[in-house]
Amino acid sequence: MERSPDLHKEYDLPVAPPLLIGFTRTWPLLQQAVVSYITAGWPPSQIYVVENTGVQQSNVRGQLSLQNPFYLNHAALKKLGVNVVTTPTLLSFAQMQNFFLSLTYTHKWPYYFWSHMDVVAYAYEDGKPGLSGKYNEKNYKSLYELALVALKEAREKDDRWGIRFFAYDHLALVNPAAFEDVGGWDTHIPYYMTDCDMHSKLIMRNWTQKDAKAGIITDVASALADLSVLYRLEGGPEPSFVDPNPPPPRKEEKEKRGKSRIKRVGYGEDGGPLPADRDKREEDPNWRKWRNLVITADKQFQHKHGDRERNTWQLGQQGGKGEPFYYPAVGLAKSIELMTETGREVFRQKWGHRGCDLVSGAKLKYDDAWMVEKDW
Numbered sequence: 081m082e083r084s085p086d087l088h089k090e091y092d093l094p095v096a097p098p099l100l101i102g103f104t105r106t107w108p109l110l111q112q113a114v115v116s117y118i119t120a121g122w123p124p125s126q127i128y129v130v131e132n133t134g135v136q137q138s139n140v141r142g143q144l145s146l147q148n149p150f151y152l153n154h155a156a157l158k159k160l161g162v163n164v165v166t167t168p169t170l171l172s173f174a175q176m177q178n179f180f181l182s183l184t185y186t187h188k189w190p191y192y193f194w195s196h197m198d199v200v201a202y203a204y205e206d207g208k209p210g211l212s213g214k215y216n217e218k219n220y221k222s223l224y225e226l227a228l229v230a231l232k233e234a235r236e237k238d239d240r241w242g243i244r245f246f247a248y249d250h251l252a253l254v255n256p257a258a259f260e261d262v263g264g265w266d267t268h269i270p271y272y273m274t275d276c277d278m279h280s281k282l283i284m285r286n287w288t289q290k291d292a293k294a295g296i297i298t299d300v301a302s303a304l305a306d307l308s309v310l311y312r313l314e315g316g317p318e319p320s321f322v323d324p325n326p327p328p329p330r331k332e333e334k335e336k337r338g339k340s341r342i343k344r345v346g347y348g349e350d351g352g353p354l355p356a357d358r359d360k361r362e363e364d365p366n367w368r369k370w371r372n373l374v375i376t377a378d379k380q381f382q383h384k385h386g387d388r389e390r391n392t393w394q395l396g397q398q399g400g401k402g403e404p405f406y407y408p409a410v411g412l413a414k415s416i417e418l419m420t421e422t423g424r425e426v427f428r429q430k431w432g433h434r435g436c437d438l439v440s441g442a443k444l445k446y447d448d449a450w451m452v453e454k455d456w
Contacts, residue, residue, distance in 0.1 A: 098192050105133070118162075139153075144400060304376070
């Protein structure tokens with residue numbers, strides 16, 4: 081649960097680190113992500129939802145319907161205690177990353193965390209050797225506190241720290257000075273491959289990118305049926321999830337369903353390895369609730385990566401016709417697809433290389449951009 085918003089001072093951090101979560105579409109997933117971070121210990125006052133919908137003031141005025149993919153409930157977020165920042169227009173992924181950077185100038189942030197909106201986050205309530213005790217032990221650290229630990233270590237032990245990845249960039253810690261040094265994100269590569277470009281540039285300029293751990297952060301495309309389960313209310317419902325935008329199943333998928341499951345590191349669908357004192361822990365209702373949430377998160381992960389194609393959730397909502405700044409969902413998806421492919425070609429021409437291995441494979445340097453012939 082939430083810790084003091086001044087906890088960062090105990091780690092000699094001059095500024096409370098903000099958590100930026102970008103939003104473009106599918107409100108149920110964003111709401112789930114925000115509540116999961118709050119209940120994993122992140123102070124709401126340090127969470128900033130960046131509304132990147134392109135609908136100007138329509139959401140603030142309450143002019144959009146729930147089935148409009150760009151719908152965002154400002155009142156609900158304010159009740160949760162989080163901040164909302166609105167972009168001046170609809171930005172691409174790379175542009176929004178640079179918008180995050182611009183916020184550091186406005187707020188004088190020397191660092192920040194950012195997360196995707198289609199994730200669910202849980203603290204290590206069962207303990208994590210070397211990092212945290214169990215939730216009812218004195219040495220327990222919430223997801224937020226472990227994030228502070230990672231930030232403190234980066235600042236004190238690494239003069240060239242650039243990024244710290246928590247489950248890749250599902251949650252990431254950023255040093256704005258590093259991003260400035262490499263010229264920010266290349267907005268001519270708006271979507272896929274823009275991370276390859278950015279992270280390669282950081283390596284070329286000797287900024288470090290390391291993995292860190294703060295909690296269980298799961299990539300999802302579905303929402304918990306009742307978000308109250310995140311608060312572990314006594315007598316509350318068991319966790320389950322629904323797909324807010326279910327696609328029609330394809331025939332071949334119906335035949336495969338249940339036969340093939342995606343594997344990933346961490347807690348498996350069965351909850352992963354249980355502690356040695358299983359019988360005793362099973363009697364702890366708080367631990368059972370946490371474990372059931374983690375199991376449900378894995379099922380949500382499997383649903384996104386096994387039962388449906390990963391990003392098909394973005395096409396589910398297709399309402400809002402006639403509302404301010406309406407744009408057909410199919411048209412948006414097709415436009416992004418075209419811009420994505422153009423961005424891939426920009427990447428190929430910029431580096432003369434097709435893959436993401438610009439440093440390890442192609443042996444390229446920072447000043448080689450737009451100066452090398454293609455190697456295929």
